[in-house]
Amino acid sequence: MAIGYERWQGEVADAATPLLALCRSIFPDFTDAYLLDRLTRLTDPMLWLVAEGGEWRGFKLGYRRGDDLLYSWLGGISPELRGQGVAAELMCRQHAEAAANGYRFVETRTRAANNPMILLNLRHGFHVAGFETDAQGIGVVIQRKALAPTQA
Numbered sequence: 001m002a003i004g005y006e007r008w009q010g011e012v013a014d015a016a017t018p019l020l021a022l023c024r025s026i027f028p029d030f031t032d033a034y035l036l037d038r039l040t041r042l043t044d045p046m047l048w049l050v051a052e053g054g055e056w057r058g059f060k061l062g063y064r065r066g067d068d069l070l071y072s073w074l075g076g077i078s079p080e081l082r083g084q085g086v087a088a089e090l091m092c093r094q095h096a097e098a099a100a101n102g103y104r105f106v107e108t109r110t111r112a113a114n115n116p117m118i119l120l121n122l123r124h125g126f127h128v129a130g131f132e133t134d135a136q137g138i139g140v141v142i143q144r145k146a147l148a149p150t151q152a
């Protein structure tokens with residue numbers, strides 16, 4: 001079945017129910033409040049979706065953290081669609097839109113044990129920019145990418 005990529009154009013709060021279903025299928029032990037508590041408070045949210053046969057199969061959600069910084073907060077691909085370059089394509093679209101909107105940097109935090117996500121970021125121009133331990137004592141790698149400016 002064909003895979004499509006789309007930018008969510010409405011309020012992100014209106015995407016909460018299908019997004020929650022997607023998060024539950026992507027992240028083991030997902031806590032609904034993790035998404036719902038923040039979803040309505042994001043500044044300039046940018047939500048990109050992957051759809052297949054009318055069903056959402058992946059997403060990438062970022063938001064503004066300063067004049068020139070897009071923070072890429074949460075994302076993932078349904079298990080059955082992994083390893084086919086879908087997350088890579090989603091990231092390219094997110095970065096292209098960010099650059100076109102004047103952002104100069106993208107930053108993200110990933111648990112240190114999440115090799116697939118850290119490698120994907122490295123393959124797409126991110127550098128390691130820091131390391132911290134989160135509230136649960138889990139190591140988190142901070143990665144940052146400078147975006148190439150788009151031509152006017």
Ligand SMILES: CC(C)(COP(=O)(O)OP(=O)(O)OC[C@H]1O[C@@H](n2cnc3c(N)ncnc32)[C@H](O)[C@@H]1OP(=O)(O)O)[C@@H](O)C(=O)NCCC(=O)NCCS
Nearest residue numbers: 074075076077082083084085086087088116117119120123
């Ligand atoms: C991380 C994740 C988004 C990758 O999605 P994906 O569509 O399978 O990734 P892609 O097929 O686009 O892979 C692109 C690159 O990422 C890296 N990568 C992806 N999966 C990998 C794996 N299992 N092991 C090692 N590297 C991996 C590779 O560099 C790969 O490029 P290559 O195939 O040329 O080697 C997916 O595994 C996922 O949804 N994981 C659970 C959710 C998550 O961890 N989200 C991030 C934290 S919010």
